[in-house]
Amino acid sequence: MNGALANLGYRLKSMLRRPRFDLPLAGALLLLALVGLATQYSASDLDVDQAIAQGLRLLLGTVLMIVISRIPPSTLRNWTPWLFAGSVLLLILVTLLGEGRGANRWLDLRVVRFQPSELLKLTMPMMVAWTLNLRPLPPSWSTLGLVSVLIAVPAFLIAEQPDLGTALLVAASGLFAVYLAGIAWWRIGLVVVSAASVMPVAWHFMHEYQRNRVRTLLDPESDPLGLGWHIIQSKIAVGSGGLWGKGWHNGTQSRLEFLPEHTTDFIFSVFAEEWGLIGVLLLLLLYAFIIGRSLWIASNAKDTYSRLLAGAISMAFFVYVLVNGGMISGILPVVGVPLPLVSYGGTSAVSLLAGFGVLMSIHAQRRRVAT
Amino acid sequence: MKTRTIRDTRQESAVFVRRAIVGFLLILVALCVLASRFWFLQVVKHRELQSRSDENRILTRPLAPARGLIYDRNGVLLAENIAAFRLEVVPEQVQDMESLLADLKLTIGISEDDLDRFRSLVKSKRSYQSIPLRLKLSEEEIARFAVSRWRFRGVDVVPYLTRFYPRGKKLGHLVGYVGRIDAADAERLDASRYAGTTHVGKTGIERSYEELLHGEPGYELVEVNADRRPLRVLERVAPKPGRNLYLTVDVRIQEAGELAFADRPGASVAIDPRNGEVLAMISVPSFDPNLFVNGISQTDYNALLNSPDKPLLDRALRGSYVPGSTIKPFVAAAGLELGLRKPSDTVMSTGEFFIPGQQRGYRDVRAGGHGRVDLVQSLAQSVNTYYYALALELGIDRFSSYMARFGFGKPTGIDLEGEGSGVLPSKEWKQGRFGKPWYPGETVISGIGQGFWVVTPVQLASAVATISVGGVAHRPRLLHATQQGIGDAPEPVAESQAQPAIFRDPANWNAIREGMIAVVNGPTGTARTMGIGFPYVIAGKSGTAERYSRTTEAWQHISQVAIERHQVLFEAFTPAEAPRISVIVALEAGRGGGRDAAPVARKMLDAWLIGEGQVPSTAQSGVDPP
Numbered sequence: 001m002n003g004a005l006a007n008l009g010y011r012l013k014s015m016l017r018r019p020r021f022d023l024p025l026a027g028a029l030l031l032l033a034l035v036g037l038a039t040q041y042s043a044s045d046l047d048v049d050q051a052i053a054q055g056l057r058l059l060l061g062t063v064l065m066i067v068i069s070r071i072p073p074s075t076l077r078n079w080t081p082w083l084f085a086g087s088v089l090l091l092i093l094v095t096l097l098g099e100g101r102g103a104n105r106w107l108d109l110r111v112v113r114f115q116p117s118e119l120l121k122l123t124m125p126m127m128v129a130w131t132l133n134l135r136p137l138p139p140s141w142s143t144l145g146l147v148s149v150l151i152a153v154p155a156f157l158i159a160e161q162p163d164l165g166t167a168l169l170v171a172a173s174g175l176f177a178v179y180l181a182g183i184a185w186w187r188i189g190l191v192v193v194s195a196a197s198v199m200p201v202a203w204h205f206m207h208e209y210q211r212n213r214v215r216t217l218l219d220p221e222s223d224p225l226g227l228g229w230h231i232i233q234s235k236i237a238v239g240s241g242g243l244w245g246k247g248w249h250n251g252t253q254s255r256l257e258f259l260p261e262h263t264t265d266f267i268f269s270v271f272a273e274e275w276g277l278i279g280v281l282l283l284l285l286l287y288a289f290i291i292g293r294s295l296w297i298a299s300n301a302k303d304t305y306s307r308l309l310a311g312a313i314s315m316a317f318f319v320y321v322l323v324n325g326g327m328i329s330g331i332l333p334v335v336g337v338p339l340p341l342v343s344y345g346g347t348s349a350v351s352l353l354a355g356f357g358v359l360m361s362i363h364a365q366r367r368r369v370a371t
Numbered sequence: 372m373k374t375r376t377i378r379d380t381r382q383e384s385a386v387f388v389r390r391a392i393v394g395f396l397l398i399l400v401a402l403c404v405l406a407s408r409f410w411f412l413q414v415v416k417h418r419e420l421q422s423r424s425d426e427n428r429i430l431t432r433p434l435a436p437a438r439g440l441i442y443d444r445n446g447v448l449l450a451e452n453i454a455a456f457r458l459e460v461v462p463e464q465v466q467d468m469e470s471l472l473a474d475l476k477l478t479i480g481i482s483e484d485d486l487d488r489f490r491s492l493v494k495s496k497r498s499y500q501s502i503p504l505r506l507k508l509s510e511e512e513i514a515r516f517a518v519s520r521w522r523f524r525g526v527d528v529v530p531y532l533t534r535f536y537p538r539g540k541k542l543g544h545l546v547g548y549v550g551r552i553d554a555a556d557a558e559r560l561d562a563s564r565y566a567g568t569t570h571v572g573k574t575g576i577e578r579s580y581e582e583l584l585h586g587e588p589g590y591e592l593v594e595v596n597a598d599r600r601p602l603r604v605l606e607r608v609a610p611k612p613g614r615n616l617y618l619t620v621d622v623r624i625q626e627a628g629e630l631a632f633a634d635r636p637g638a639s640v641a642i643d644p645r646n647g648e649v650l651a652m653i654s655v656p657s658f659d660p661n662l663f664v665n666g667i668s669q670t671d672y673n674a675l676l677n678s679p680d681k682p683l684l685d686r687a688l689r690g691s692y693v694p695g696s697t698i699k700p701f702v703a704a705a706g707l708e709l710g711l712r713k714p715s716d717t718v719m720s721t722g723e724f725f726i727p728g729q730q731r732g733y734r735d736v737r738a739g740g741h742g743r744v745d746l747v748q749s750l751a752q753s754v755n756t757y758y759y760a761l762a763l764e765l766g767i768d769r770f771s772s773y774m775a776r777f778g779f780g781k782p783t784g785i786d787l788e789g790e791g792s793g794v795l796p797s798k799e800w801k802q803g804r805f806g807k808p809w810y811p812g813e814t815v816i817s818g819i820g821q822g823f824w825v826v827t828p829v830q831l832a833s834a835v836a837t838i839s840v841g842g843v844a845h846r847p848r849l850l851h852a853t854q855q856g857i858g859d860a861p862e863p864v865a866e867s868q869a870q871p872a873i874f875r876d877p878a879n880w881n882a883i884r885e886g887m888i889a890v891v892n893g894p895t896g897t898a899r900t901m902g903i904g905f906p907y908v909i910a911g912k913s914g915t916a917e918r919y920s921r922t923t924e925a926w927q928h929i930s931q932v933a934i935e936r937h938q939v940l941f942e943a944f945t946p947a948e949a950p951r952i953s954v955i956v957a958l959e960a961g962r963g964g965g966r967d968a969a970p971v972a973r974k975m976l977d978a979w980l981i982g983e984g985q986v987p988s989t990a991q992s993g994v995d996p997p
Contacts, residue, residue: 272409299388299391322401330412
């Protein structure tokens with residue numbers, strides 16, 4: 001028992017001593033986390049407790065990232081079906097007996113309360129990559145059919161919770177793996193066209209509050225104090241920031257509580273108000289760098305499974321930025337998608353950093369010879 | 372088929388790289404779209420959204436200016452702003468409002484009116500705003516509240532400024548009062564100037580000089596949060612207080628007159644004939660304007676409204692009085708100036724006057740007549756026959772147009788709102804009013820100020836002031852000077868433009884003045900005791916008119932008594948040769964103008980003497996007139 005503990009201790013030490021990290025990516029993530037903390041601190045009106053809480057979550061995520069980065073991709077590949085099956089099982093469980101504010105997302109395991117849907121953000125691309133890796137690429141119709149089922153079932157369960165934002169992210173991470181596997185462009189076109197044609201059907205199955213969000217997006221001023229309030233106040237916050245911003249902790253929209261959810265989903269508005277267009281462009285540049293660097297790591301992966309997994313994680317990361325940025329600037333409907341590593345909240349930070357752990361692991365096992 | 376069965380890892384890798392590059396480019400395009408959206412909001416729409424952000428957080432709070440003070444001509448305070456205390460409640464700090472109100476009601480007493488007003492305010496204001504519950508707390512009430520303050524969370528005693536009239540009912544009508552702005556006021560007032568103001572002038576000087584008294588409001592820019600709760604003051608522009616007013620009125624004359632009225636209903640106006648400055652303006656009975664400032668109670672208001680003497684009616688400004696003999700000097704002026712009489716012409720008074728060819732007689736005051744009288748005697752003894760004949764000779768058209776030159780039949784234009792215009796009888800007026808032709812008998816009685824004649828006290832006073840200086844009219848006015856701040860020098864108001872003299876021949880005026888002097892100083896004068904002991908020569912004229920009002924049953928009964936049958940008036944000016952004050956007194960009941968109204972006028976002239984540096988004669992009793 002003691003020996004096992006000592007062994008674990010030794011392994012942790014060696015992990016920390018020789019991080020097989022991609023330093024540019026790790027540096028960019030650290031910078032992002034710091035920007036996030038600073039914005040948090042300002043948006044919470046200098047609430048030290050909240051900043052510390054978020055810092056601890058980021059720390060937990062970092063530890064998880066380090067641990068995962070030490071697991072070889074081949075091991076991950078072997079675990080993939082079991083992890084996926086387990087997370088889908090939890091998802092079904094939460095659908096049956098979950099709890100949460102208005103939406104059945106949370107699973108209370110006594111020790112920790114978490115959302116099983118977060119697990120799928122990782123296990124979904126793993127499963128799709130694993131499936132595609134079984135057969136030669138580009139995938140055949142039968143493979144695609146199987147993959148479609150793998151993507152659609154969990155996404156549907158999550159959307160029913162209802163959590164459209166996470167469903168979107170989970171589905172996107174699976175679809176990106178298919179895209180990167182080299183599915184023919186005409187097939188992509190076919191999917192897009194058929195997706196567009198089922199839009200009215202989707203509208204029919206959407207919850208009333210989701211429909212209202214879309215309606216509000218189209219005309220926020222029709223209900224300025226109700227549904228339109230979020231979008232209007234967010235646009236005011238962003239626009240009043242101007243080119244250079246109002247300065248750190250000078251954002252009146254968030255400080256005076258005109259902006260709702262200003263530490264979570266609408267933290268980007270606070271950032272835009274306080275740092276202006278210049279700050280926004282620099283932040284988008286940082287995100288672009290992280291996505292680009294992640295895709296570069298994916299390109300250098302040793303095998304197809306690693307490549308598809310890393311690529312899907314990288315591109316899914318982009319969806320967060322686009323959906324959140326589009327929401328707070330009023331070009332996409334209000335969907336509960338956080339700004340990655342900046343919004344307040346534990347589960348998304350931890351699951352994101354776990355994803356980057358996978359990337360680091362793949363990076364560590366990259367091809368030595370580039371051709 | 373080959374590619375389907377045999378894995379080409381190199382090919383797969385190449386496909387991946389191509390797809391990753393295309394994917395990354397698409398991501399960059401999407402990020403550029405997002406960036407351009409931010410550029411649109413933060414650069415193109417910046418100005419608009421910046422102002423919307425400011426509208427969100429900045430609230431403009433109006434600051435009401437302090438109202439100007441009102442003084443009399445010598446600096447005696449007539450209206451001021453005093454610190455008072457009111458009880459205010461912050462609803463969000465109160466757990467059980469109803470039990471708190473019940474408790475407060477027991478502790479200091481709160482009326483149902485107050486409770487109703489408070490409840491409607493609670494509904495219209497935000498819960499963190501302090502709402503007044505009781506105004507004008509007495510010291511005892513404050514003490515009682517302070518002792519059990521611990522029980523009243525969210526309740527506080529707050530100081531505020533309220534209008535106070537230290538002279539109370541003595542100048543109630545003249546100074547007027549302020550009251551809470553009501554719906555009618557709100558419609559008439561400039562909303563931006565009155566945003567923070569709660570009270571506005573309702574009557575009297577407070578109303579007519581509202582513009583000067585109000586001042587210019589300031590404002591405060593306050594930062595508020597999403598609940599509209601104020602957090603801090605960003606900018607403050609102080610309000611500019613209203614101007615202080617110095618009235619032409621001398622409270623000593625005013626109060627002496629009011630005292631002399633001894634609660635008998637009537638009115639009096641004193642004017643400096645040299646410039647039209649009103650020295651006193653009395654309406655009896657009066658009311659306490661302080662009652663109205665913070666909302667008069669229904670009981671008090673009903674008492675004022677239902678009192679038979681109508682204390683709310685400003686008799687000096689719009690009371691209606693039959694002038695009677697007081698207009699004889701003006702009729703005489705018409706006769707002399709239009710060449711129908713010479714001062715020495717005499718008329719035989721037999722006690723009754725007949726229109727040639729008619730049966731009905733018009734009586735003199737003294738049975739059997741006054742004998743043969745000239746102009747001076749006609750005034751001194753108030754001989755009706757002299758004026759019956761003169762009016763008939765003038766004819767109603769000439770008569771009316773000449774009287775109009777003294778301002779009868781139209782408002783004087785005094786600086787108060789709601790002035791009455793009286794009635795100057797004429798053919799046109801009667802045709803318009805009753806649709807009937809004019810009869811010569813009506814001309815006859817018009818000659819002695821009876822019939823359709825109605826004057827307002829201020830109108831008669833203005834006419835007397837005009838004739839006393841040989842027919843030079845000044846518009847009567849109440850504002851003497853204005854002052855920006857307490858320390859600043861008062862700035863006199865420009866004097867009104869004098870009209871050209873009405874008398875073409877000074878000899879005519881001299882003759883009339885002789886007659887008016889004889890009224891007070893002659894052995895046969897109708898007010899021959901009035902001038903005793905006065906250092907200057909007083910000229911005057913009495914008037915005793917049949918009452919025409921009060922036609923109720925009760926009145927018919929009382930009217931048997933002579934004192935109740937007449938309206939009595941007196942007009943006077945002094946010093947007779949160069950008048951500095953003219954005064955008229957009207958009483959709604961009395962035996963005769965000389966007996967009842969003249970003594971009131973004398974008291975006022977005595978008070979005027981103090982201002983002239985003279986000791987009033989009442990202090991040196993027993994001294995004979997010079």
